[in-house]
Amino acid sequence: ETGVTQTPxxxxxxxxxxxSLKCEQHLGHNAMxxxxxxxxxPLELMFVYNFKExxxxxxxxxxxxxxxxxxxxxxxxxxxxxxxxxALYLCASSPGTGGEYTEAFFGQGTxxxxx
Amino acid sequence: GQNIDQPTEMxxxxxxxxxxxxxYQTSGFNGLFWxxxxxxEAPTFLSYNVLDGLEEKGRFSSFLSRSKGxxxxxxxxxxxxxxxxYLCAVSDxxxxxxxxxxxKLIIKP
Numbered sequence: 416e417t418g419v420t421q422t423p424x425x426x427x428x429x430x431x432x433x434x435s436l437k438c439e440q441h442l443g444h445n446a447m448x449x450x451x452x453x454x455x456x457p458l459e460l461m462f463v464y465n466f467k468e469x470x471x472x473x474x475x476x477x478x479x480x481x482x483x484x485x486x487x488x489x490x491x492x493x494x495x496x497x498x499x500x501x502a503l504y505l506c507a508s509s510p511g512t513g514g515e516y517t518e519a520f521f522g523q524g525t526x527x528x529x530x
Numbered sequence: 531g532q533n534i535d536q537p538t539e540m541x542x543x544x545x546x547x548x549x550x551x552x553x554y555q556t557s558g559f560n561g562l563f564w565x566x567x568x569x570x571e572a573p574t575f576l577s578y579n580v581l582d583g584l585e586e587k588g589r590f591s592s593f594l595s596r597s598k599g600x601x602x603x604x605x606x607x608x609x610x611x612x613x614x615x616y617l618c619a620v621s622d623x624x625x626x627x628x629x630x631x632x633x634k635l636i637i638k639p
Contacts, residue, residue, distance in 0.1 A: 458629040517625065521572035
């Protein structure tokens with residue numbers, strides 16, 4: 416089993432739908448991240464959780480709502496999205512968030528299409 | 531602002547050598563990462579440089595010059611499976627990763 420698992424791999428949703436993305440890590444890491452990857456653009460950090468506490472929210476619209484019930488699981492709740500929100504959403508984890516070299520391990524992502 | 535620049539796309543021939551450059555302007559520096567991402571897959575870690583110089587790891591090497599804000603990833607003896615996007619990322623003063631848009635590498639037989 417891979418270290419970081421994301422479900423679903425693909426999602427098509429209407430602008431009025433509500434859906435959730437799930438991420439699970441089996442690496443014993445303390446930090447988890449949501450990234451947005453749009454075509455030909457840098458990875459955009461959305462949210463950071465460290466020891467289940469949100470430590471970063473990079474001005475993400477409220478239609479994206481993260482949830483971290485424990486250090487192994489991370490959710491991204493979606494509602495009333497816009498077509499420009501269509502992208503690859505990547506989850507990552509790392510041992511910690513600062514003070515040392517922190518390599519991030521990524522899940523395979525959820526390809527989201529908003530119609 | 532903070533910025534990472536790398537070429538959008540490069541083409542190379544199987545068996546050859548290719549160098550992918552990355553320049554950065556960031557608030558602080560706590561290391562530079564290279565990741566590989568095959569289409570439809572997760573980015574995977576390749577290398578980490580925090581001191582100037584060359585780090586070699588098999589067919590892949592990564593170089594860093596902090597004074598120039600410059601790094602490169604060198605891939606030798608290219609194989610078709612090396613076709614992927616290569617992402618450069620810098621850890622800034624807050625240990626937050628600042629990412630480049632990635633370089634798509636196309637390998638031709």
